[in-house]
Amino acid sequence: MLHLKGAQRATVGGLMKIVFASLGKGVIACALCLAQFHASLAKEKEPLVLSPSSKWNLNYADDSCKLARFFGTGDDRVAVIISRFESGNSFHLAVAGKPLTHFSADHITMAFGPDGGSLNRGFMAGSLGTFKPALFGSAAHLLKRDDNDETEDDNYNHEEHAAYTLRDLQAPPAADEEAAIQWLEVRQKARATVHIELGSMGQPMAAMRKCTDELMTHWGIDVAAHRQLANLPIPTKSPGKWLTSADYPSDLQARGAQGIIQFRLSVDADGKPTQCHIQQSSRPAGFDRAVCKALMKRAQFEPAHTRDGKAIASYWRSTVKFVAGR
Structure with missing residues (x-):
């Protein structure tokens, strides 16, 4: 990256004050207010669970392959788009919709589960057509990785990045592990988690892999030889x-x-x-x-x-x- x-740039909780007017009944009333306050906080932090409201759609574009699906309805409707620009296991991830209104690109984590990969840096905010706001992340992985991706780091090393890209291209498909991934969560401290029920990702990712291999052949690249x-x-x-x-x-x-x-x-x-x-x-x-x-x-x-x-x-x-x- x-x-x-x-x-103009070099490079790449709130405060609550309670005033007691008097003791006795005033203290009891205040205690009740605090109880209600904490109860409301707990309610606000309950996850927003969104079920699919469309099927997965795979777009064979000239220069990319995109998986897209909608979740939730009404004001809770969100779009999830997974994009790849070459063969491999990493991808770009976009999640957009009103439920993300109070999320910050600088403080979020997106995690696949159960026991999948996560991304907690390098996000940018924007919009995705009529879906606003949108959060965009790169170098995302569906599964956990053993190696570190340096593409978003200040310590980016181009030789290590080239080796990482080749490993990603040559890595064999992990179909069973991909099939086990069922959900995506958007998390931020002090915000209600947005839990998106993706369904099994086995077939969608297999279709994506076929698309990207075909995409590279259109560039004149022998994918099998490159692996x-x-x-x-x-x-x-x-x-x-x-x-x-x-x-x-x-x-x-x-x-x-x-x-x-x-x-x-x-x-x-x-x-x-x-x-x-x-x-x-x-x-x-x-x-x-x-x-x-x-x-x-x-x-x-x-x-x-x-x-x-x-x-x-x-x-x-x-x-x-x-x-x-x-």
Whole structure:
């Protein structure tokens, strides 16, 4: 994940006061008020349980595969979207709807269960069509992982990220474990948990895997061969140096515009980018142009290699976040 921020930034309970007017009956009355207050808090923190109100829908887009489903009804209706831009086990997760109105992108956790994966960093707030607000997370996993994903960390290491991406691509499907996942929870301290009854995720994730494998073949990628690679393209320098604050479009920064851009670079057998393709963008289009212009000018790689040491053409993909200065 590349974080690009405006020049104004360096980088990527309440108080209750009770006044006793008198003793005696006043104290008893106040005690009753406190009991009612704590009872109301307990009631507010009961989970909001949302059942499915539609079937899963899988969208075969030109540059992504998206699983979407609606849960709840009326003002409690939410949308859940799982998006993948390449084969592997990680995905982007979006949950949107009025029940999330008082949740903060800086303090939430999304967890799959029982005993599934969780995500508690890197969220951004926005909207999803008519569903507002929306919370967007990246590098989510349905299942628990043994390794740490550094893509959202300040300690991001591009070599480790390339190795992680290859492990994710080569990891065998865990169909039984995916089938055991039944729900998703959005949690935040002092807020009522939103509990979303997903149903078994076995068949939806199997369909998603088929979609992403087909997607990559449309890029000219031999998915089976890539699952046998020794390494994917590795940046020769930190990708964080490929884009700087100077690349933030000045007109968009002045307006406080922000954006998330999913991109893919085609990388030849010499490690040179040959094409920049925007897979998904929150727009405005000025962000898309800025990303591709900078990447095609500055990105350099060690090429992908087969296990017998032969350099081959491949791809490298990531995300850029444009965050306005405060």
